[in-house]
Amino acid sequence: MSPIWWLRSRGAIPHIKSSTSRPQFIAFRYSPVPRTYATTNVPEDLYDVVIVGGGPAGLSLATSLRSSSVTSRLRVALIEGLDLGAGRKWKPSIENYSNRVSSLTPGSVGFLNDIGVWKHVQRNRVQAYHGMQVWDGVSGSRIEFNWDAKNSSTIAYMTENVNLVHGLLSRLEELGGAQLIDKTRVEGISFGEDRGTLDLRTWPVVQIAGGRKLVARLLVGADGANSPVRTFAGIESRGWDYGRHGAVATVKIEGMPGAERTAYQRFLPTGPIALLPLPGNLATLVWSTTPEIAAQLKKLSSVDFVAMVNGAFRLSHVDIAYMAKMDGRISEEYEWRQSVTPLDMAGVPSTILEVQENSVSSFPLKMRHADSYISERVALVGDAAHTVHPLAGQGLNQGIGDVQSLIKTLEAAVQAGQDIGSTLSLEPYCSDQYLRNSLMIGVVDKLHKLYGTASPPVVAVRSLGLRAVNAMEGLKSMIMKQAAGER
C-alpha cells in the first residue's frame, strides 16, 4: 500500500483533483516539517474551524485557538444564535447577582488564566470557598472538608456565567482574528461538493440565516444539549431525564462572613439542596427537586420562599414534604415547626433573610453522554457532548476540560502537519477526555440515585459509608483533588 494512499485513507490528506494551478487554501499536503496553515488567500467560505455555539464552551475554544501560538493562524468562525452584545456590554449592578452561577474548579481557572481570560473576569464578583459541608438529610451523617488555615486550598470559585462569558468575549476582542457571527442560527448542515480542484465532499457546510454558507475543515459542536452538530454527525447521545428540576435563586444571608467561606449541600430524598457563597452576604441556591416543588417555589411570596429554603436545610424531610404542599403561610408553619423540633444546627448555613427579586427560576435536569466526541471533521465539546446533574458542580468544568484537551490535540496535529479535521488527528482528544468525563458522569449519577431514597437499609449503608470516608483524611484529600479538576 502506498504511504500516500494510506495517509489519504486516514484523512491526513484531503482528496484533491490533479490540476496545474495549486488550490489556494489551508495547507493540505502531508509534510514532516511543522506547517503554518496559510489562512490568507483562501476562498471566502472556507474555514479551518467553524464552532457552532457561543456559550462558555464555544467561546473558550475560540479563545484558546486564537491565544495559542501554534493555532493562532487557523481561520476560525463562531456562530451563535443569541446576541453576544449582552455579554460584551455587561455592566452589573453591585447588589444584584445573576442566578446562573457556576463553581469553577482551580483546574478550570488555571486554564482560563493560561489563555488570558481570567484577568478579564470581574474578580470582585467572584467568591472562592475553602470548606464544604455535605450531609444526609435522612440520617444526618456528614462529610466535612474544612478550611485549613495552613494550606488554605481553594475548593472552587463561584462565578456568574455571564461574568465568564464577558471575560471570554473581552479576551477574544483583545486577540482579534476570530469571526464572531451572532444573532444567527445554524439552519442546516450538509456536505460540500467537488469543486474541481478541491474535493469537499467530506467537508461539513454550515448554512446560516440569510443563505450564507461556511465550509469547515473541522466543525465543532459547542451547541448545547440539543446539539444540531451532533445530529448532523449521526452521533447518538444516551441517558435519561431525572424527573427533577434545578431551582436556582440569589439570596441574602444573615451576618457578614469573613474570608473563610463554606459551601453547604444537604441530600434530601427528592434531591440535593445546595447553598454556595457569593461576595458579601449573598449566596446562590441550587435546589434539585421535583417539578411540582420547583413550580411551587417560583410562585411563593418571598417570605414563604425564604422559610421553605431555611426549612429545607434544617427540618426533617417529612416536615419539608408537608410544607411543600401548602398554598401559603409557610413562614408561620416553619416558625412553629422550628420551635417544636429539636434541630441539629451544627454545620448548617447561616439563616437566609431575603431572596433577590426575579431571581427564582428552574431547569429540567438530565444525564446525557454522546457515544463519541468525534467523527470525520466533527468534534463535540461541552453540553453537546455530555450533560450532567449539577450536584457536583461539574458540567461547565467538564466543558472547559474538553476545550483544554481538544486544543492540545489540535496543536499536536498542526505541529505534525496533519489535517486537523481527520479522525486520525482528533482521536487523542476523544480517548483522553471520554474516559475522564465518563468516570465523573458515572459517580454523579450514582450519588443522585444513592441519595434519592429514604429506604432504611439504603440509608444505613450510605450513612456508614459517608462516616467512614469522613474519617479517612487521605481519601478525602484524593476526592478533593479530583473535584478541583487536577489533570
Ligand SMILES: Cc1cc2nc3c(=O)[nH]c(=O)nc-3n(C[C@H](O)[C@H](O)[C@H](O)COP(=O)(O)OP(=O)(O)OC[C@H]3O[C@@H](n4cnc5c(N)ncnc54)[C@H](O)[C@@H]3O)c2cc1C
Ligand atoms: C441548575 C444548574 C446549575 C449548574 N451549576 C454548575 C456549576 O456549579 N458548575 C459547573 O461546572 N456547571 C454547572 N452547570 C452546568 C453548566 O451550566 C453547563 O454545563 C454549561 O453552561 C454548558 O455550556 P456550553 O457552552 O457547553 O452550552 P450552552 O451554554 O448551552 O451553550 C450552547 C450555545 O449554543 C447555541 N446554539 C444552539 N443551537 C444553535 C444553532 N442552531 N445555531 C446557533 N447557535 C446555537 C445556544 O444559543 C447557546 O448559546 C449547572 C447547570 C444547571 C442547570
